[in-house]
Amino acid sequence: MSNITKAQEAVLPICVVGAGPAGLAMARALKAAGLDFEVFEKNPGVGGIWDADFPGSPMYDSAHFISSRDAPMSSFRGHPFPRTAAVYPSRRDVLAYLQEFAEAEDLSPQIRLSTAVERARPGDGFWEVTAGGTPRRYSALICASGTLWDPVVPELAGAEQFAGRVRHSVTYRAAEELRGKRVLIVGAGNSAVDIACDAARTAKSVSLSMRRGYWFVPKFVAGEPFDLFIRRPDALPQWASPPDAAALLRLLVGPPEAYGLPTPDHAPFASHPIMNSEVLHHIGHGRITPRGEVARLEADGVVYADGTAEPVDEIILATGYRAETPYLPEGLFDYGAGLRPRLWMRLFHPSRRDVYGLGFLETNSSVFRLVDLGAELIASHIQAGRAGAPARLALDGLAEAGSGPDLSAGAKRLETARHVDYVDSRAYAQALEGMLETHFPDGLTGG
Known part of the structure; x- marks a missing residue:
């Protein structure tokens, strides 16, 4: 368990790794909660994989969203895709959308571009994060570094x-x-x-x-x-x-x-x-x-x-990706038999209260709305902890017990590494909305 004190939490900022879709959603939620934070992005701009010019991006010229522009899961709350975007947005449409979202929410002051997180280690009541060669201390670490950067390459006989x-x-x-x-x-x-x-x-x-x-x-x-x-x-x-x-x-x-x-x-x-x-x-x-x-x-x-x-x-x-987090101590995230960290509600570490994951999802739709809701739940959790709110303890108890709603919508998933902890998008969104309403009915009130 983390032993960060409330006094330290009040002084130290929060570290977010990555300024792709999940990192940007997280930045907005932390800002709305009035929490001090920094986002580190290894590339020279925001957007994550959606900028094909970034080294290691899997984007190709013909790539489009598989969910449509106006579908509920395709956009962040309050920021629908513009009508100028294709019905199934192209990779260029999506990148422009993410860039415009960051600008509209004025997130740039908190984002450190071209600054990779090389190492993150828990200390005595803090996280020491080395980014761009410089170590800094943070009260919490939120890993939003993406799922499509580390290719799975099978061995082929012959x-x-x-x-x-x-x-x-x-x-x-x-x-x-x-x-x-x-x-x-x-x-x-x-x-x-x-x-x-x-x-x-x-x-x-x-x-x-x-x-x-x-x-x-x-x-x-x-x-x-x-x-x-x-x-x-x-x-x-x-x-x-x-x-x-x-x-x-x-x-x-x-x-x-x-x-x-x-x-x-x-x-x-x-x-x-x-x-x-x-x-x-x-x-x-x-x-x-x-x-x-x-x-x-x-x-x-x-x-x-x-x-x-x-x-x-x-x-x-075209054999998929494993969501690596090489900046973390080995074994901190448990992958089990899957390709993504096994986190409660796909967000919370089962025992530590100062490290989170966002966007480590495999689902049947776009994830923009899902990471938006997840970001709000994480920010609410941190905010409640600093205020000593009982809602924090209630949520921590659920996480430690590993209990929660069925996120599969009752469907039997394929027994493959890709489908470990697979979530149904509608079931997952409803579960997140239910937790926010039950535990944090007042929403993020610090902005």
Whole structure:
């Protein structure tokens, strides 16, 4: 347990690591609470991964939000996307939105750009954080350093003899890189299918390797974004409402197996939805060939698990990311079998009261609204602790016990590292809103 005294808390500021979406939401909440804080950002601007010019960003030219501009989870409270943004905002739209949010909330004075946090260690009642080579002391540490900076690169049997190129999708930027090549994309997330669709326009051939079947969700239904259409009470006939989402998707796009894709082994939205209206079109026109799992590489190509062999020039591994926090002491965050820290309500350390995580989420929508609510809960928790409010003790008891609401909406998730602690966006938002209303009904009152 942390032994920070109230006197020290009143003097020492709070440290926030990262000025991406989560860090900016956290900065606004701390400012509204009247708490002293500093944000450290390793890059020369705000926006995190959404600035493709930042080293290590996974953004590519064709990247867009998978949730629509006006969906509830797509924006911060009080800051809707401008109508000039695309219905599914491009990466440039999102970056501009984040920059404008930081400016509108006047967050720049508290953000130290081009200043990486190299080391953070707990002391006797404080955190010593070394950023830009300079150590400083803080009363609390909030890790908002992002989840898409550290690629997961699987070992492929026979890779040492493969004459072509193997790289992770974090290095991919534009379709022109693949012109005239025989390309294999490994993975079935939204980035994988986006890159496959890019390659379909320029590459000599494109294959998409998937270990299991997934549900494909159209971006528009009857001219309306799917995530808004599905929420309309009058949009769906009774037979197509949950739990019959599978029937709806089979009606709208057809069964995946009709396109040569494997049959999903899970219910719709029990995993990340593949929001892409192009990939099935390209598969149907022979521009993308569905493949199974890779068994091994050979000198000139790939052999799949079903024995099929194929010549390949380049392999792009769209195999995900692990949310590393290398500035923390080893073992401070428990990852279990997953790719993100295991935190109570995805925010609170199970035993320490002076370190938090924000944005370490895997969910089925955008996270902007979710990190906004999480930031308010963290700021309220810190504020209540300094005031000695009983709400703080109540929340601490829940965190230590590990008890809380069901964040899965009752769905059985896939047993993969990516889906450990997966949350349903609506269930998670409702849980956060409920905690704020129950424990901190007056909101943030320091601003």
